[in-house]
Amino acid sequence: MKYTQAKWEREDEHLYEPLLSEKDGKEIAVNSSLPDELTRDSLELPDLSEPELARHYTRLSQMNYGIDSGPYPLGSCTMKYNPKFTEDVAALPGASIHPDRPEESVQGTLELMYGLQDYLARIGGMDAVSLQPPAGAAGEFTGILVAKAFHEANGEGDRRTEIIVPDSAHGTNPASAALGGYDVVELPSAEDGRVDLEALDAAVGETTALFMLTNPNTLGLFERDIERIAEIVHEAGGLLYYDGANLNALLGRARPGDMGFDIMHYNVHKTFATPHGGGGPGAGPVGVAEKLAEFLPAPRVKKMNGTYERFDPERTIGKVHGFAGNWLVLVKAYAYIARLGDEGLSDASAKAVLNANYLASQIEYDVPHGPFHHEFVASAGDQDAADVAKRMLDYGVHPPTTKWPEIVSEALMTEPTEIENCETLDQLAEAFNAVATEDDETLEAAPQRTTARRIDQASAARNLRLSWQALSE
Structure with missing residues (x-):
């Protein structure tokens, strides 16, 4: 693909400098304000048909979990469905x-x-x-x-x-x-x-x-x-x-x-x-x-x-x-x-409070304090809250916020919001309760059923791979 000056012109106004030109049969970056180490000598992209590309991104979307996929009871951060x-x-x-x-x-x-x-x-x-x-x-x-x-x-x-x-x-x-x-x-x-x-x-x-x-x-x-x-x-x-x-x-x-x-x-x-x-x-x-x-x-x-x-x-x-x-x-x-109007906003807050208290009453983990408003914080007790979260992924739900606030030991901070119905809350409770009965070996090996297994989170953050070519290099 070649970008000529004419492609970036409108009447006599130059909107952009040319990005690429050809030299010795190769496209090279020219007139760039970026440092040399941040420019490319060439741009290699996969040669895909439209169906291949559509299926690729569809598969990627199915690998991600979001609020459109299922319940997302992330306490404090409040992941709420966007109408x-x-x-x-x-x-x-x-x-x-x-x-x-x-x-x-x-x-x-x-x-x-x-x-x-x-x-x-x-x-x-x-x-x-x-x-x-x-x-x-x-x-x-x-x-x-x-x-x-x-x-x-x-x-x-x-x-x-x-x-x-x-x-x-x-x-x-x-x-x-x-x-x-x-x-x-x-x-x-x-x-x-x-x-x-x-x-x-x-x-x-x-x-x-x-x-x-x-x-x-x-x-x-x-x-x-x-x-x-x-x-x-x-x-x-x-x-x-x-x-x-x-x-x-x-x-x-x-x-x-x-x-x-x-x-x-x-x-x-x-x-x-x-x-x-x-x-x-x-x-x-x-x-x-x-x-x-x-x-x-x-x-x-x-x-x-x-x-x-x-x-x-x-x-x-x-x-x-x-x-x-x-x-x-x-x-x-x-x-x-x-x-929503006045009535709808009041109804939303009522359901947020109802859902939090209902879910808190259905799980087998210890839930100190209460009654609650929009969220509650349970304690994983002898289990590691982070392991509990990883294992909940295997049950098809997103886990709550973990380890915070620190005033509750092994905190599981949970907020279902007003959007979830009773059936979904019961699904969440079943996941909590299933994990509560499992041994440390099972928890430490989780997740087993997700697209990606447990990673070294510190290394993943510090050693980013941002290129599609990274795994082949």
């Missing part, structure tokens, strides 16, 4: 527009963004929302930057140097806090798995910038003392941050803003069934109380005299992502919320 109608909405011809077009030509887009800001604000009990952060962790970091800007505006930026996180917090919480330049203070949990009020009271003070909390927490337990928690943090001059990972347990029933939270991020893939980022586009909108609205990222969208326009908050922290966020992901979230 296909949202994909259809995002694929409409008018949905894909260049984000730099003039405002008067994209009024429909801005109206949808304005509507999603409003949806999320009302769902979370927040006063203002930014759609810009491209993932949940990015939303966390954005919230921390907003908190920092708030404290600096009050003349306390140098003094407020600590962020408190529970010992069961998502790993991104302390990471985001550290990335924001804060010292991380770990808060031990009480015996019931919730926040230890005495420990919190002792931890907060003049140096506290933020307390990051997930409610329900990672054990699936609602923080019953949340109003007192908010009071303790606010009396010390700190802000209360809501990690939105588990918001799907509260939809239509409780709002973080009403509990006293000042900042929150929304994991739209967990709550509103958009695709999980997985290295690709995601979204992590951030909501704040009124006193923090002026610090949100720019731009936001407002309605003025019947039209929609972008604006920069007065004391904005600036951009945290290009344009207004990952637009098509936000379209899918809007479509999901609009279709």
Whole structure:
């Protein structure tokens, strides 16, 4: 295949430099801005017919396990089925527009963004929302930057140097806090798995910038003392941050803003069934109380005299992502919320809670604490949780999250979400219970029935083989 200059021209505008030319009968890379070691002298591709190619990719798709294949009870990460109608909405011809077009030509887009800001604000009990952060962790970091800007505006930026996180917090919480330049203070949990009020009271003070909390927490337990928690943090001059990972347990029933939270991020893939980022586009909108609205990222969208326009908050922290966020992901979230409505969102949270408690009651592993909301954490006891997970693959289901949170020994963190029916939950329970009776030798040899056997995960990550030729070299 040869690429000539003419192939990359449109009228007199050169869109690209030529990629390949021919020298001595060989195609070579030319005019490349890449380092020499990253360019090719030739490009060899398999010579396949269309049926061969179609069958190859079909076989590859059948080797992978996904939420379209069966239950995926990955606790905390919340792998939820993505309804296909949202994909259809995002694929409409008018949905894909260049984000730099003039405002008067994209009024429909801005109206949808304005509507999603409003949806999320009302769902979370927040006063203002930014759609810009491209993932949940990015939303966390954005919230921390907003908190920092708030404290600096009050003349306390140098003094407020600590962020408190529970010992069961998502790993991104302390990471985001550290990335924001804060010292991380770990808060031990009480015996019931919730926040230890005495420990919190002792931890907060003049140096506290933020307390990051997930409610329900990672054990699936609602923080019953949340109003007192908010009071303790606010009396010390700190802000209360809501990690939105588990918001799907509260939809239509409780709002973080009403509990006293000042900042929150929304994991739209967990709550509103958009695709999980997985290295690709995601979204992590951030909501704040009124006193923090002026610090949100720019731009936001407002309605003025019947039209929609972008604006920069007065004391904005600036951009945290290009344009207004990952637009098509936000379209899918809007479509999901609009279709379900108030009644549908409340029904989703009810089923998420019901499914978690039902599945917890059906498995033979020890399940400390409870009753639960959206998820639960069982203990594998004398078995190794990682071995349990590998063996569950042989029973045709995806395993739960393992080894975390560490406050439960050999943790099996399980979240069926609201999408599964009773038959599927029983299938999951059967897999759990079958593995619970097996010996260590069987578990350590698993999986036996999958396309790929157990691998050295550390070596696989460090010694990547990214070429189709790798195995023949």
